[in-house]
Amino acid sequence: MRANAQIRPLIWQCKLLLRSASLLVPKPQRAEWYGEWYGEIWHWLHFLAESGRLNSHTSMELARHCWGAFPDAAFHRFSQKKVVRAFDEAPRTARFCLGAIFFVLVFLVLVTGLAPTIRSGFKPLPFHEPDRLAYLAMHGSFTKYDEENLFRVTAQWAERSKTAEMVAAYSWHPVGLVFPNQVVNDISARVSPNFFELLGNKAALGRLFTPADETNCAGCVVITDRLWKAEFNSDRNIVGKTISVDGRPGTVIGVLPESFVFTFPEVSVWLLPRWGITTNNFADRMGAVLRMQPHATLAQAKQEFGQMADKDGYSQPQMESFVSRAHQGVKLYLFFTVLSLFGGIALGSSRLGGAKTRKIKLSFAHGLRWWGFFSLKTLLLLAICFVGSLELTGRVSIMLTGSVHPLVGPFSTWLFLVTAMIALSWSLYDQGRRCRFCLRRLGNEASVGTPGYLFLGWWGTELVCSDGHGLLHVPEMKSSWQEFDQWVSLDESWKPLFEHEEPVHTP
Amino acid sequence: METSARISHTLALILQTIRSGYVYGFDIMEVTGLPSGTIYPALRRLEKDSLVRGDWENSRIAVREERPPRRYYKLTRQGKDVLASAVERYPLLAKLAPEEKVTRR
Numbered sequence: 001m002r003a004n005a006q007i008r009p010l011i012w013q014c015k016l017l018l019r020s021a022s023l024l025v026p027k028p029q030r031a032e033w034y035g036e037w038y039g040e041i042w043h044w045l046h047f048l049a050e051s052g053r054l055n056s057h058t059s060m061e062l063a064r065h066c067w068g069a070f071p072d073a074a075f076h077r078f079s080q081k082k083v084v085r086a087f088d089e090a091p092r093t094a095r096f097c098l099g100a101i102f103f104v105l106v107f108l109v110l111v112t113g114l115a116p117t118i119r120s121g122f123k124p125l126p127f128h129e130p131d132r133l134a135y136l137a138m139h140g141s142f143t144k145y146d147e148e149n150l151f152r153v154t155a156q157w158a159e160r161s162k163t164a165e166m167v168a169a170y171s172w173h174p175v176g177l178v179f180p181n182q183v184v185n186d187i188s189a190r191v192s193p194n195f196f197e198l199l200g201n202k203a204a205l206g207r208l209f210t211p212a213d214e215t216n217c218a219g220c221v222v223i224t225d226r227l228w229k230a231e232f233n234s235d236r237n238i239v240g241k242t243i244s245v246d247g248r249p250g251t252v253i254g255v256l257p258e259s260f261v262f263t264f265p266e267v268s269v270w271l272l273p274r275w276g277i278t279t280n281n282f283a284d285r286m287g288a289v290l291r292m293q294p295h296a297t298l299a300q301a302k303q304e305f306g307q308m309a310d311k312d313g314y315s316q317p318q319m320e321s322f323v324s325r326a327h328q329g330v331k332l333y334l335f336f337t338v339l340s341l342f343g344g345i346a347l348g349s350s351r352l353g354g355a356k357t358r359k360i361k362l363s364f365a366h367g368l369r370w371w372g373f374f375s376l377k378t379l380l381l382l383a384i385c386f387v388g389s390l391e392l393t394g395r396v397s398i399m400l401t402g403s404v405h406p407l408v409g410p411f412s413t414w415l416f417l418v419t420a421m422i423a424l425s426w427s428l429y430d431q432g433r434r435c436r437f438c439l440r441r442l443g444n445e446a447s448v449g450t451p452g453y454l455f456l457g458w459w460g461t462e463l464v465c466s467d468g469h470g471l472l473h474v475p476e477m478k479s480s481w482q483e484f485d486q487w488v489s490l491d492e493s494w495k496p497l498f499e500h501e502e503p504v505h506t507p
Numbered sequence: 508m509e510t511s512a513r514i515s516h517t518l519a520l521i522l523q524t525i526r527s528g529y530v531y532g533f534d535i536m537e538v539t540g541l542p543s544g545t546i547y548p549a550l551r552r553l554e555k556d557s558l559v560r561g562d563w564e565n566s567r568i569a570v571r572e573e574r575p576p577r578r579y580y581k582l583t584r585q586g587k588d589v590l591a592s593a594v595e596r597y598p599l600l601a602k603l604a605p606e607e608k609v610t611r612r
Binding site for chain 1: 533574
């Protein structure tokens with residue numbers, strides 16, 4: 001059985017595939033199975049070589065033929081009927097549906113590195129006594145304020161205030177960070193020198209700003225852990241090195257700890273007020289943070305700072321505690337989850353949702369399973385939307401621009417709302433196409449009636465539960481066949497038709 | 508005759524092909540255009556249902572010709588009956604049937 005040199009490599013490749021596939025065949029039948037396949041391949045290859053038809057195309061055909069050995073071998077080990085049925089039926093079950101959605105959720109969580117953004121929402125804030133910290137955010141569309149004035153007045157507010165122990169201002173800008181091989185568009189923020197002291201943070205490397213830096217070290221820069229890792233390759237000797245911010249050199253004096261989070265947008269470079277030329281900045285890009293006196297309440301601080309800000313010409317200032325803002329994402333998710341769930345159940349119970357059908361009364365146990373499955377499925381889908389929209393938008397922004405873009409926050413909220421609506425719609429649609437008793441997805445769709453002359457394909461569609469619990473009649477549109485979906489339960493006399501001894505499809 | 512009632516169009520086509528003289532896997536595959544992943548499992552099932560019988564060719568001939576032996580399939584009596592009923596059931600099958608193979612390897 002010598003093979004000529006031209007086809008010998010192909011024979012070996014085929015033999016390797018056939019030997020691998022033959023492992024699936026039970027041992028007593030293996031030799032005979034292999035013999036038949038090998039005989040076929042051998043003859044085929046020689047026929048191709050002798051007839052001059054051996055080329056890349058026929059070699060590819062041969063490879064496809066060899067791969068066909070795997071299903072053949074598998075059917076020796078497993079019952080073909082059971083395998084075909086398992087592939088056809090398993091994805092229809094409620095358990096598979098929930099399992100698949102759960103798998104996607106777990107996969108998404110793992111891919112995003114255990115959802116760090118969401119986890120940070122549950123972690124204690126990385127500040128000293130965070131319940132005493134509050135934001136004073138400025139608002140106003142297209143309103144601009146003088147940065148220098150903000151830094152000056154916040155120092156005055158700190159002196160006058162009875163509710164705040166310390167006050168510091170911030171104002172952020174998009175900047176270009178120039179590195180030897182690239183320019184990264186990122187976000188920088190000018191902050192009062194007591195900003196980090198107010199928050200109670202310590203540097204992971206080097207030091208943070210002190211009040212003395214305002215006069216002694218106007219060109220000092222503090223960078224975040226992300227920038228340090230991404231652009232400086234976690235250089236332990238970063239302190240004292242120079243970084244170019246919008247073309248101006250700054251000296252890095254420290255790196256913030258990894259746990260440090262401020263608000264959106266994610267600021268990468270922290271500067272002092274006298275960095276470069278101060279300008280007018282948009283109202284929603286600037287504000288102040290304050291540490292309240294130990295016995296002062298947020299309401300008292302709100303009133304006091306509202307009056308002071310109003311007096312100094314800042315309209316519509318809004319105060320919010322750090323803790324409350326940190327939990328905003330979780331609150332948003334919970335709010336929309338509850339809203340979607342109740343909305344979904346309300347929709348599903350009405351005829352608008354499509355899950356409601358005529359002429360069916362479920363027992364309490366069936367009803368519990370029906371709505372329990374719907375609730376769990378919807379909750380898991382909403383969790384996927386939440387994780388996906390919150391975790392992936394930031395990552396995509398970093399991938400595309402090298403930084404977390406200021407629009408990431410609003411975009412992730414928008415994305416969550418849109419994907420949540422899509423998820424809820426699909427959940428309702430899927431529920432409407434399931435057996436009212438065993439929750440299997442209905443199959444064997446059959447068009448009913450005759451094709452319409454205008455827009456309608458058929459009068460409607462009929463679906464059947466593969467376990468024979470019933471039929472679902474779905475009109476193409478109201479009155480094309482019947483007004484609403486109609487479920488027809490099948491009694492015991494129909495059972496023989498749904499017994500699975502006989503194969504549904506044979507090859 | 509019960510088998511004929513549940514024989515699929517694909518199985519009927521394979522039976523028809525074997526009857527026309529295409530008696531081993533590759534030949535059947537080439538004539539029907541069906542992939543190997545379908546042909547071989549189908550042949551196993553037909554053999555299991557006693558509609559075809561697979562026989563190894565004489566190994567002495569194969570050894571003499573320095574090549575591996577092949578497995579040939581032929582219709583059983585039951586297979587012929589089932590095919591006849593299938594042709595009645597699937598009238599288009601007769602049109603799809605391959606021409607009789609003149610020579611046989």
